[in-house]
Amino acid sequence: MQTDLHAPGITLFLCGDVMTGRGIDQILPHPGKPQLFESCVRSALVYVELARESSGSVPQPVDFPYIWGNALDALRRAAPDVRIINLETAITASEQAWPGKGIHYRMHPANLPCISAAGIDCCVLANNHVLDWGYQGLKETLESLHRAGIATAGAGRDATAAAAPAQLAVPGKGRVLVFAWATEDSGVPPEWGAGTSRPGVNFLAGLTARSLKTIARQVAAVKRAGDLVVASLHWGANWGFDVSAQQRSFAHGLIESAAVDVVHGHSSHHVKGIEVYRGKPILYGCGDFLNDYEGIGGHAQCRGDLALMYFPTLAQGRLTRLAMSATQTRHFRANYAPEPGVRWLMETLNREGRPFGVQVARQGQHDLLLEVSGAGT
Template sequence: MIQATEKSEAGARDMTLFLCGDVMTGRGIDQVLPHPGDPVLHEGYATSALDYVALAERANGPVPRPVEFAYVWGDALAEWARIGPDLRIVNLETAVTTRDDWQRGKGIHYRMHPANVPCLTAAAIDCCVLANNHVLDWGHAGLAETLETLRCAGLQTAGAGRDKAEAAAPAVLSVTGKGRVLVFSFGAQSSGIPPGWAAAAGQPGVNLLPDFSPATLRQIAAQVEAIKRPADVVVVSLHWGGNWGYAVPAAHQRFAHGLIDQCGVDVVHGHSSHHPLGIEVYRGRPILYGCGDFLNDYEGIAGYEAYRGDLSLMYFLTIDAAGGTLLRLRMIPMQTRRFRLNRASAADTRWLRGVLDRAGRHLGSRVEAGPGGSLALRW
């Protein structure tokens, strides 16, 4: 009944997209799934992915092993079923591979065993954006296996490829009776992507932004214009900036505005920050500067506790598919405990609301309490 009520609020041409920040199903989470990969790590902090399982258990209690593929999504599954988004788009920040060509000089390496890819399909994810700082943690061969594994699982990808053309190509997602969503994925060096990871002619890699200049905007505008049809909704997914802090760099705001003004972009989907950042609605188009981590294995790691990295958000954006403008943005607060997403408590929801409201005020947005413990954006 709730799902039917929510659907009836939207017009026939309205489209609801689910977006979130970083989804890290590798390392510790991979170890509790049915087919754990080799746990050996090459990090200064830990030498085994099982160390992250131990940290989580020390903080919040035993994690069952092995868990079912759907376990990690926890209460998010009920929210997806209740709201029924037309598409689910995530930043998948892990390689999906058994390869051992770990990247020397890089401090953290994420890897999920390919046999655990059903944990992604259990969430009915439609598109994984890959232009991030972990998809090549296990080399070019690891990237190739990641792309092939996701393709065979029926998951569309954007932002990484076997050459520059494939890495730059958008995912084209069709919604029956409503139209298409084009998802372009870009990464910036400021998020920790090594410059050598850039895809080139004949070289695998990620779709790396050279800079945030007008020339780069012109290049993106040409790419969008070459494929966009009338009534297409265009999403640009950006892995940019540091992990901590609420300030939105002026260069990010200028670039996001340019994507909307010059490139025909309808949704700017930012990530890399480990916690949610403020939200702007510019010319009717939403800019999520940083969605925060959605799922990770960071439980029990000390440092930055004031940012409450255990809390995350499910973002549900209802878009006028004909005009590309935002009609409604609803957020569902979650908390990760024992490698599982759980609905956040009332107190944690109030805390998140206050943080997002303060962070968004200078961007022209407010966050209010919504029905059923949700949060609603006002602009």
């Protein structure tokens, strides 16, 4: 695989879940009402205090770029053509909390510039939190993002809109099409699925041959020569490094029969293995990129505080380079991971990537570079 720093083609920025609600919303310039409906926590301000107890000072209020921390430097260095995140937060002032749901994330619409501060081009919304504040919350989320010039994928006013890809033009290079789906095993209630006249998410009923045929038709209806197709999937449980045979088979099917070029998986709270199949990258789980979980114990062995910024470069539909920058969430911002964290991420990716024929190597102080054996390409 080519490792030229100036490899031709289109470079993407991808990451896992970006959660700017709850505690993070409270430290931004325009915090919404902190009321929560969790079994043990009734105010989002509790999460701010937990972070302070765990990590020390968390300033309040902060400016909009604050939450990105060192990630802004990594973005500047990588200079990706398109920046895509899974936004796991409703952008709304709605009071209509989805009944019976234990966790509700929202960020006040006036805090939307914190997303624009990182130059994000597309927010994937097919996940288990975009409808936390009801249909009004989803409507306000879509309107807020579109008004800011940020494309969306995976949710919409009806099934047609939810299934439609974001179409992102890269001048002189082509287009990036972002399709997005969410599955029930990631915590998405089936009733959140968009319908003929009902808003919702682009719900994937199962990782089946029938689903692949539907996706193949949808991609074929839009994809033109030279387009780069990203399939963004909110799938699987929160914890555990295993990649199921069903997930792997489905990811391969997306590439083989649906002409997908990049599989962007998320939902797991930690990074998972990477595979390169027929020259296409499969990110099985990108982890949590940003959240307000500091001070919440459990699953320490999975290191949910550590994350990666993924920068795949593809030319003529094949991966030529996959660089990654290692980060750690501290003080409600994405900081460069310390040396032990970088080593842990490298060792974890190498352990989980061994069955897929991939390994990673250090590329500078904070960065990793994917290496693929002949079998992986």
